Amino acid sequence: MRLPHQLFFVIVGGVLTPVIATAEDLGDAEAGKVVFEKCSSCHQVGKGAENKIGPHLNGVFGRKAAGLEGFNYSKSLTRAGNSGLEWHADTLSDYVENPRAFASGTRMNFAGLKNPEDRANVVAYLRGFSDNPSDIPEADPTAKGTDHSIDPEILAIQGDPEYGAYLSNECTTCHQIEGGDEGIPSIVYWPAEDFVVALHAYKEKKRPHPVMQMIAGRLNNDEIAALAAYFNNPE
C-alpha cells in the first residue's frame, strides 16, 4: 500500500501533533536482488565484478553514461553521456524501463522492466554497490525525500511559535541567534513577510544558494510561517 508521503497531523487529546512520514526508500533491495537475475547474464555487480557483455555496475550511481573506461559502448550512449546524462536513481529507472526508447542505438538488448516496483527494487539493489554517503558525502541519495508541499487543509498549525523555535535550531547552526553577520547574514528581527518571500524564493530555486535551496526545499508553507514568526521576535 502506498500513502502520499506527507506530514500528517493527528489530534490526540485536543493537541495537534505531527506524525512523521519517514522518507521513502528507493525500493526493496532484497527483492531487487531477485529482479537483477534478469540482468546478470550480461552485467556483474559486487566484489570482483568485471565487464562482460555489459559493463559492471559497481559505482554506477553518479557516473556519466558510457563513463567506464575500457568498455566499448554504443555511439548512442556515448553521445548521451557527453551531453550530460548521468546515472542516478531516476535515469537508471527510465533507462531499464525501455532501453531502446531511452537511447535508441544502445547495445543493451533488453526488452525492459515494465513494472515500476521491479524497477525501484533493482535500483535499490544496485545502489548498495555505489559510494556510501557517510564516506563520500556527495554520493547519490539512498532514499527519496518527503514531499513538503502540503495541503493547508490537512495542516493547520499556522505560526506555532514553539514549532518555529524548534525549527530554528537548524538555522542557528549557521545564522547566529545574537545576530552576527560575518560571512553569513543575520536573520533575526527580520520582517515576517520578507522572511516568507525569501524562503519561498529559495524553495523554488529562484534565489541562488545551494545550502538555502536545500534547507528551504524541505520546509512546508506553515513551517516557513512558523519560522518567520519566530525570527521576527525571538524571545
Next chain:
Amino acid sequence: MKLNRRTFIGSAGVVAAGFSAPMVLAQGKPRVVVVGGGAGGATAARYVAKDSKGEIDVTLIEPSRTYYTCFFSNLYLGGFQELSDIAHSYGTLAADYGINVVHDWAVGVDRDTKSVALAGGGSVPYDKLILSPGIDFVGGAVEGWDLSSQNKMPHAYKAGSQTELLKAQIMAMPEGGTFAMVAPPNPYRCPPGPYERVSMVAHVLKANNPTAKIIVADPKPKFSKMSLFQEGWSNHYEGMVDWIGEDFGGGSVSVNPEAMTVTIDGEETKVDVCNVIPAMKAGRIAEMAGVTEGNWAPVNAADMSSKADPDIYVLGDASQQGDMPKSGFSANSQAKVCANAVRGALTGSKVFPAKFSNTCWSLIDANDGVKVGATYEATPDKIAKVDGFISQTGENADLRKATYEESLGWYAGITSDMFG
C-alpha cells in the same frame, strides 16, 4: 511511503512520546547526563537545559577545561586561525544555562543502576544518558604505530596539543623535506579532513619551504571532494602533492617512528614529518557502556537512541546511524533532534519530527573554499540521504571566496550554538 508494521510502530512511538505522562521519578527533577563536550554533547546539553527551562537537571562530563574544535584545526595548521581562535570554555554553559559541568573522565556506565562512574571517584545518576565521546583509534591499524608514537608521528585528529605539535614539526622541516600522511580507511571523522589538511600543509610549505614534498598514502580508491582537491592541488601547489591511492599500494603501509621512515607498498622512504591518521572507532565510553557493535554504536534514526538501550543516546562520530558523515555539523544536527526527544520523554514536551542536515566546508588555499552538503531524513532503518549538493570544479574566484567567508560565519554560528 510503504506502510508496514515497523513504520506504523515507529510513528505510533513518536506520538506516544509526545503524550505519555512524564516519567515517574523517585525524587526531584529528571536527570540528563551528557558525556563529551564537543559538537554533539555540548549542543545537546545546551538545548536540553535551554528548552526545559530548569525542569531537567543537566550534567555535562568533559575532561578538558578548554575545548579545541577539530573543525578549523586544519586552518590553524595553514596559518589562517590562531590556536586561541578554536579554543572554547564551558563557562557560559555553566553560568548562563545552569549546566553542571564536570571536568573528569567518564570511566564506566552501569545500565542497571543508571549511573556513570567518574575517574576521580564517585558516580553521577541519570534518567537519560547522552554519549557523544567522539572517536578513538583502532589498535594496530597502522603497522609500527601506536599511541605511544603520537609525539613522533602525531595524528592531530583530536585538536589541541597534537595539532600544535604537528604544526611545529611542519615549521621545522628542513628545506626540500618530506611531509607524509597516512590517511584513514572509511568510515572516519570528517571525510574531507585529511585532504583539507594536505592543502593547508601545502599552503604553508609553498610560502616557507617551496621545494618540500607531500606524500599521502591512502587505503581508499577515492575520497570526498576528490576532483575539487586535485584541481586545487594542481592549480595552487603544482608538483608538490603525491597522492598514492589504493590502486598504487597506498593501503599497504607501515611506519617506523624511531627511524622516521614510511614504507608504502614495499618502498621505504625517509620522511621529516609523518602524520598518521589511523582507523577509528567510537570513543571508548560507548564500548564500556556496551552499546557498540563492532567499532560503532548503532542508533535509531528518529531520535538517536541506542539500539541496545532506550535510555542511552549516542551522537556524532561514535554513532552508526546511516548516511550522515561523521562531522561536527552532523553531530550538532543530531544533538538537536536528540535533545527534543529526550525532553519529550522526560517532561512530556512536544516531540517534533527529526530533520538532519550537514555541510562540510574545506579550504584549499587562501580564499579558495569549497563545500559539500546534504539533507537527511529518518527511515525505519537509518538516517538516509535525500538531497545534496557539492561545489563544482572551475568555479570563479568570487564564489570560492564567498564560500570561505561563509565557512567563517558557520564557525561562529556553530560554536555559539554549542557553547552559548
